Every structure is written in structure tokens, then in C-alpha cells.
Amino acid sequence: MRIALSAAVAGLALVVAGCGGSDNDESPADAWASGFCNAVTNWTDELQTVTSQFSDTSNLSQDGLRSAADDVKSATDELVDDLRGLGAPETEGGEEIRSALDSLSTTLESEAASIEETVEGISGLTGIPSAITAVTTSLSAMGNAFASTLQTIESADAGEELQAALEDSPECAGIPS
Numbered sequence: 001m002r003i004a005l006s007a008a009v010a011g012l013a014l015v016v017a018g019c020g021g022s023d024n025d026e027s028p029a030d031a032w033a034s035g036f037c038n039a040v041t042n043w044t045d046e047l048q049t050v051t052s053q054f055s056d057t058s059n060l061s062q063d064g065l066r067s068a069a070d071d072v073k074s075a076t077d078e079l080v081d082d083l084r085g086l087g088a089p090e091t092e093g094g095e096e097i098r099s100a101l102d103s104l105s106t107t108l109e110s111e112a113a114s115i116e117e118t119v120e121g122i123s124g125l126t127g128i129p130s131a132i133t134a135v136t137t138s139l140s141a142m143g144n145a146f147a148s149t150l151q152t153i154e155s156a157d158a159g160e161e162l163q164a165a166l167e168d169s170p171e172c173a174g175i176p177s
Contacts, residue, residue: 028090033165037172039082046075047139062122065131069119076112080105093156100152107145111138 050068054060083105088098118134121127157163166172 027161027165029161029165030169032086032089032091033162033169034171035082035086037166037169039079039086041171042082043075043079046071050075060128060132062119062125062128065119065122065128065135069116069135073112073116076108080108089162091156091162092158093162096156097153097162100149100156104145104149108142111142111145114138 050071053064053068083101086098086101088094091097115135115138118131118138122131153166154163
């Protein structure tokens with residue numbers, strides 16, 4: 001079960017791994033890309049920390065899962081705040097990208113709340129396996145929402161200005177590939 005949870009978070013990290021490189025010029029697109037990648041990196045790092053706790057099976061307890069759910073919720077709240085704070089990038093498809101980020105934020109908040117509800121509903125050790133399955137499903141939904149958002153960013157970025165900024169941003173280099 002911990003393998004499934006770890007795999008879901010690792011898969012989520014891979015979804016956002018289209019960034020890397022460096023550039024000296026800081027255009028508005030560069031600044032937006034840096035903010036985006038920094039927020040995503042912080043969030044995926046936190047999720048990986050949470051799932052690594054379960055490499056020790058003694059953490060597969062109600063308290064361990066509750067603590068992990070709280071950490072996921074806090075990290076997701078921070079990511080959502082960061083994404084909403086980015087606003088629209090100053091590119092041709094900026095408003096479409098902002099709308100996609102708003103939709104992503106709503107999905108992430110919903111899935112984080114679902115994780116918390118699932119974990120709070122555990123009654124005894126027998127409820128842990130089904131809770132882990134539900135948490136893994138929510139993490140997978142988060143990853144799918146990210147994949148969809150990244151596709152929207154790519155298609156809305158007709159001039160490929162933002163894609164270049166994402167590829168060149170040093171902050172994007174920290175995203176696991």
C-alpha cells in the first residue's frame with residue numbers, strides 16, 4: 001500500500017517535470033515560470049516527504065495517516081495560494097492559462113479535502129487499506145489535473161514564450177524528472 005502511495009506521488013512529480021535550464025534575462029514570462037515552478041517544486045517535495053514516511057510500516061497507522069493528510073492539506077493550500085497569486089502570465093494565452101490554474105486549484109483543494117475526510121473516517125486498523133486506496137486515488141486525480149493543466153498551458157502558449165521560459169527557468173530544474 002505504501003508503494004502505491006509513493007508511486008502516485010512520484011507519478012505526480014513526473015507529470016510536472018517538463019522544466020530545466022537557465023537564462024539571464026527576466027521577462028514577465030520568465031518571472032511567471034519561476035514562480036510556477038517554485039510553487040510546484042515546493043509542493044511535490046512536501047508530498048514526497050509525506051510518502052517517504054510510509055517506508056517504515058510502523059507509520060501505517062491512523063495517527064500516521066492523519067498527520068500525512070494534514071501535511072498534504074497544508075502543502076496543497078500553500079500551492080493553491082501561490083498559483084492564484086501568480087495570476088495570468090503576460091503572454092498571448094495568459095487568461096486561458098489563469099483560468100486553467102483556477103480550475104486546477106479547485107481540483108487540488110477538493111482532492112486534499114477528500115484525503116482529509118477519508119483519513120478522518122478511518123475506524124480501526126481494518127480501515128487503513130481502503131483509506132490508502134482512496135488517498136492514492138485522490139493523489140492520482142491531482143496528477144491528472146496537473147497533466148491537463150500543463151496541456152492547456154502548452155496549447156494556450158501559441159508563441160511558445162512561456163514554454164521557453166519554463167524550460168529555461170532555474171527553479172524548474174528542481175522538479176524531479
